[in-house]
Amino acid sequence: MSTKRIAVIGAGAAGLCSAKYLKAAGFDVTIFEIGSEIGGMWRYQNDNGLSNAYRTLHINTSRTVTRFHDLDFDDGVQSFPDHADMHRYLMKYAKHFGIDALIRFNTPVRQIAPAFDPAKGEAPQWRVETDSGVETFDAVLCATGHLSKPRHVPMFEQGFGGEYLHSFYYRRPEDYVGKRICVIGVGNSACDIASDVCVTSARTVLVARSTPIILPKLIFGRPFTEITRKIQRPWIPAGIRRRLTRFLAYVAHGDLTKLGFRPPSAERLHVTSNGTIVNDIAYRRVELKQDIQRIEGKVIHFNDGASDVFDTIIAATGYKCDLSFLADGLVTGNPDENKLDLYKRIVPPEWPGLYMIGFFNTDTALNMVFEHQARWVRDIIAGKVQLPPPDVMRQNVEAKAEWVHTHFKQTPRHGIEEEHVPYLAELKKAGAPPA
Numbered sequence: 001m002s003t004k005r006i007a008v009i010g011a012g013a014a015g016l017c018s019a020k021y022l023k024a025a026g027f028d029v030t031i032f033e034i035g036s037e038i039g040g041m042w043r044y045q046n047d048n049g050l051s052n053a054y055r056t057l058h059i060n061t062s063r064t065v066t067r068f069h070d071l072d073f074d075d076g077v078q079s080f081p082d083h084a085d086m087h088r089y090l091m092k093y094a095k096h097f098g099i100d101a102l103i104r105f106n107t108p109v110r111q112i113a114p115a116f117d118p119a120k121g122e123a124p125q126w127r128v129e130t131d132s133g134v135e136t137f138d139a140v141l142c143a144t145g146h147l148s149k150p151r152h153v154p155m156f157e158q159g160f161g162g163e164y165l166h167s168f169y170y171r172r173p174e175d176y177v178g179k180r181i182c183v184i185g186v187g188n189s190a191c192d193i194a195s196d197v198c199v200t201s202a203r204t205v206l207v208a209r210s211t212p213i214i215l216p217k218l219i220f221g222r223p224f225t226e227i228t229r230k231i232q233r234p235w236i237p238a239g240i241r242r243r244l245t246r247f248l249a250y251v252a253h254g255d256l257t258k259l260g261f262r263p264p265s266a267e268r269l270h271v272t273s274n275g276t277i278v279n280d281i282a283y284r285r286v287e288l289k290q291d292i293q294r295i296e297g298k299v300i301h302f303n304d305g306a307s308d309v310f311d312t313i314i315a316a317t318g319y320k321c322d323l324s325f326l327a328d329g330l331v332t333g334n335p336d337e338n339k340l341d342l343y344k345r346i347v348p349p350e351w352p353g354l355y356m357i358g359f360f361n362t363d364t365a366l367n368m369v370f371e372h373q374a375r376w377v378r379d380i381i382a383g384k385v386q387l388p389p390p391d392v393m394r395q396n397v398e399a400k401a402e403w404v405h406t407h408f409k410q411t412p413r414h415g416i417e418e419e420h421v422p423y424l425a426e427l428k429k430a431g432a433p434p435a
Contacts, residue, residue, distance in 0.1 A: 012040020014358035015143035062223035124353025161297035185316030338415035349393035376432035385431035
């Protein structure tokens with residue numbers, strides 16, 4: 001039997017991790033990377049045009065949680081690695097496991113399309129088209145991520161008379177010296193950017209339309225992830241885990257409504273990690289507004305009745321899943337709303353041999369979850385794990401969508417949200433091996 005050929009799209013963390021497991025299993029692996037370097041979003045000013053890293057970006061989880069299980073960061077790397085630390089780590093990872101030799105740089109994938117008919121029981125064959133031609137593979141792993149296609153809100157993008165940019169394009173505060181800045185959003189990027197740009201701007205306003213759960217970088221002198229991972233245990237009921245997380249946020253910051261946030265909702269939310277934004281708001285370096293009523297030219301009218309002139313809007317309004325390189329109909333759902341019909345967040349039910357790695361949000365470091373996904377896919381390709389019939393997988397997808405709709409805040413950000421403890425339990429039940 002000939003060795004199966006596997007294509008991995010993207011040389012970021014998810015792609016490198018996937019390739020490492022596939023290579024170790026003896027498959028013939030090729031990684032296609034649109035840019036000239038590995039690292040994905042962690043390569044600041046990546047020439048692939050797909051990195052949203054700003055100059056002061058640090059990862060939101062500590063190094064001990066962020067690392068892959070079989071390779072540590074170099075000695076001396078800070079508790080919360082910055083983008084340069086992450087890029088060096090991924091280069092080290094690729095070299096250590098011999099993955100760098102598998103990468104074709106400057107090779108954008110134009111289309112992935114099936115060359116078989118699953119209805120006839122034919123073995124999976126996938127056509128991967130690049131500028132150099134078309135090649136056929138037995139399986140394709142798409143590891144391009146979900147943070148490269150900015151989500152624009154027409155009211156902000158088209159209605160504002162000043163400078164508008166999505167947070168994807170923000171890089172450094174020196175570009176906004178003396179300007180009046182309105183940052184929209186309250187996720188990790190919005191809070192980071194508001195704290196970053198307020199140092200040089202004449203004024204910075206943060207528009208928080210919902211109340212976040214904000215955890216500081218350090219709790220009791222330790223990285224917060226060292227604390228939260230002790231309560232993220234399978235034997236602790238999910239409701240108690242969430243209450244403990246909210247309690248830690250309250251211990252750190254108290255009642256956020258006293259700073260101007262709306263009363264918190266009971267919905268499940270993606271936790272925001274930031275060490276400075278609450279202090280910046282308390283010290284009035286960043287002003288807080290709850291919503292925008294309308295925009296007229298460069299004048300922004302807020303829902304509290306105030307109206308002010310601004311030079312720049314920085315919209316941290318999230319992302320859409322970019323699947324433009326896939327032939328039509330392969331992944332159904334609504335990518336623009338981050339609703340993908342994927343079994344276990346990975347498998348399109350009707351298309352064997354196609355796998356989507358890293359198309360999720362979660363409450364812990366992503367790299368660890370990448371490893372679980374990659375090991376499961378490796379064993380599927382090797383024939384060690386048998387997937388259910390397509391109709392059963394489709395039922396599972398529908399049940400998951402209903403569960404997310406019931407339990408999470410209804411925003412595109414939460415369309416691909418997973419709490420990692422139950423998600424990893426799902427993968428284990430489906431056959432994913434432990435580390």
